[in-house]
Amino acid sequence: MKKLLLLPVLLELQLPAQLPEGTETAITNHGASLSLDIAEPGNHVWILQGSSNLTLWTNLETFKLHNGRFRRNVSLDGLPAGQFYRFVYDSASQPLTSTTATALLLPSTTPNYASPTLPEAFSVNPIAAQDNTPVGNPTTDAGAELGRVLFYDKRLSLNQTVSCSSCHQQAHGFSDPRTFSAGFEGGLTGRNSMGLAHARWYLRRSFFWDERAATLEDQVLQPIQNEVEMGMTLPALEARLNAEPFYTDLFSRVFGTPEVTSARISRALAQFVRSIVSTQSKYDAGVAQGFANFTPQENQGRNIFFSAVGNCGACHGTDNFVPGGAAPTNNGLENPYIDKGIGDITGLVQDEGRFKVPSLRNIELTAPYMHDGRFTTLEQVVEHYNSGVVDHPNLSPPLRLPQNQGGGVRRLNLTTAQKAALVAFLRTLTDPNLATDSRYSDPFNYGD
Numbered sequence: 001m002k003k004l005l006l007l008p009v010l011l012e013l014q015l016p017a018q019l020p021e022g023t024e025t026a027i028t029n030h031g032a033s034l035s036l037d038i039a040e041p042g043n044h045v046w047i048l049q050g051s052s053n054l055t056l057w058t059n060l061e062t063f064k065l066h067n068g069r070f071r072r073n074v075s076l077d078g079l080p081a082g083q084f085y086r087f088v089y090d091s092a093s094q095p096l097t098s099t100t101a102t103a104l105l106l107p108s109t110t111p112n113y114a115s116p117t118l119p120e121a122f123s124v125n126p127i128a129a130q131d132n133t134p135v136g137n138p139t140t141d142a143g144a145e146l147g148r149v150l151f152y153d154k155r156l157s158l159n160q161t162v163s164c165s166s167c168h169q170q171a172h173g174f175s176d177p178r179t180f181s182a183g184f185e186g187g188l189t190g191r192n193s194m195g196l197a198h199a200r201w202y203l204r205r206s207f208f209w210d211e212r213a214a215t216l217e218d219q220v221l222q223p224i225q226n227e228v229e230m231g232m233t234l235p236a237l238e239a240r241l242n243a244e245p246f247y248t249d250l251f252s253r254v255f256g257t258p259e260v261t262s263a264r265i266s267r268a269l270a271q272f273v274r275s276i277v278s279t280q281s282k283y284d285a286g287v288a289q290g291f292a293n294f295t296p297q298e299n300q301g302r303n304i305f306f307s308a309v310g311n312c313g314a315c316h317g318t319d320n321f322v323p324g325g326a327a328p329t330n331n332g333l334e335n336p337y338i339d340k341g342i343g344d345i346t347g348l349v350q351d352e353g354r355f356k357v358p359s360l361r362n363i364e365l366t367a368p369y370m371h372d373g374r375f376t377t378l379e380q381v382v383e384h385y386n387s388g389v390v391d392h393p394n395l396s397p398p399l400r401l402p403q404n405q406g407g408g409v410r411r412l413n414l415t416t417a418q419k420a421a422l423v424a425f426l427r428t429l430t431d432p433n434l435a436t437d438s439r440y441s442d443p444f445n446y447g448d
């Protein structure tokens with residue numbers, strides 16, 4: 001038994017012996033109110049009790065935890081002297097289950113995920129052809145909403161401590177501010193997490209830095225089973241989610257019958273990831289008005305980016321800032337490469353250091369940068385292309401001088417002002433709504 005004393009409130013946490021490690025509570029006094037927090041990764045059912053004499057306890061609330069935490073705010077105003085609270089674990093209460101209404105805070109009308117308003121350039125080639133939505137898994141509003149719930153649910157990892165959102169954080173463009181992400185047992189991923197906005201558009205349809213997943217439907221099941229990331233098996237996940245009434249309810253709404261299968265999990269997660277679209281950036285507004293909304297500095301940066309001066313558009317081209325179909329490239333980070341990217345899969349020397357070209361939309365939010373998170377700022381990225389590209393047999397041609405000029409590594413020789421302009425342009429690709437859009441945020445009800 002663990003006791004925490006804070007007068008006039010006592011918070012007592014009674015732990016059964018079999019509860020997993022990591023169980024803890026915190027109580028925080030916010031002036032006139034007190035918040036009672038419980039953290040317990042097993043997602044058990046707990047009872048909040050109150051007492052004025054420490055002898056007679058009244059059940060105030062019985063609740064099931066989601067994602068291992070629960071908070072209840074208690075007003076201290078008018079509280080009788082000597083009022084006590086405690087959280088109690090009671091094995092008899094464990095059968096209590098959550099309904100969709102108690103587990104989740106979903107809007108009463110499912111928001112629009114299926115038909116986002118897209119800029120004109122997205123309905124014509126080259127971007128139209130980049131849309132990797134398969135015929136067999138069109139995005140529906142209900143399907144993407146189910147995907148959103150799965151994306152934020154730590155039940156997807158073996159010990160219920162990590163969700164997709166642990167490493168793909170909305171505030172960071174669905175990437176991770178850590179160089180490498182921590183998995184369910186604290187082990188680190190081998191690469192920097194990737195931003196997910198606009199995953200829907202990529203002509204080659206493949207995913208991961210080394211494109212080892214052929215489709216998004218394939219990709220989304222891999223972190224679940226990855227031994228560092230989530231450590232789960234698909235049969236165990238199916239069994240765990242089939243036991244949650246709110247899931248069988250949501251799966252029924254989307255697929256017509258309540259069964260939770262890994263194929264359905266894959267479809268819903270892929271729909272949610274494809275629905276993460278952000279087209280309210282300053283850049284998008286600029287396209288519609290000849291960039292009259294840009295500062296002179298931002299327009300200078302735009303010219304450098306798309307012209308031969310910077311030549312960034314050769315790889316991060318189109319209004320989606322991904323290649324129109326070019327194979328993964330080597331952008332001269334090092335020689336030899338520690339992580340050989342595609343080369344580690346094929347074993348071919350000509351593939352060493354070749355990685356997927358990521359979209360630069362919302363790039364300001366997704367630091368650190370590159371597959372190994374080596375650069376912490378956009379200024380460092382620009383300096384890499386300006387003066388730091390390392391020669392390598394596989395270095396991509398746009399980063400080389402033409403053969404008639406020797407074919408060596410290209411130096412952009414940008415002035416300080418030009419470099420600052422390029423960074424200012426990259427910042428126009430941020431959609432400020434992405435980080436806060438409630439359609440993409442955590443839907444779980446934590447009681448607070």
Ligand code: HEC
Nearest residue numbers: 164167181182183189191192193194207208209220223229
């Ligand atoms: C422990 C951290 C972690 C977790 C958990 C995690 N990811 Fe990732 N994710 C990464 C990393 C790191 C990469 C890049 C890995 C690589 O390329 O080898 C990545 C890559 C991706 C990509 C590829 C993006 C692209 O443009 O190619 C997608 C999509 C993705 N994750 C979705 C998910 C989904 C969906 C989940 C939950 C089922 C999830 N991730 C769980 C860390 C994580």
Ligand code: HEC
Nearest residue numbers: 310312315329331355356357358369370371381385396398
């Ligand atoms: C030859 C193709 C090519 C050109 C030209 C190119 N890039 Fe890249 N860019 C890449 C590749 C490939 C990566 C990922 C490399 C890696 O992580 O190993 C990348 C990564 C980046 C990233 C980090 C993305 C992330 O999510 O971490 C930024 C920012 C970036 N490039 C900006 C630029 C700018 C600005 C220019 C012009 C000065 C430019 N790039 C020119 C191919 C290119």
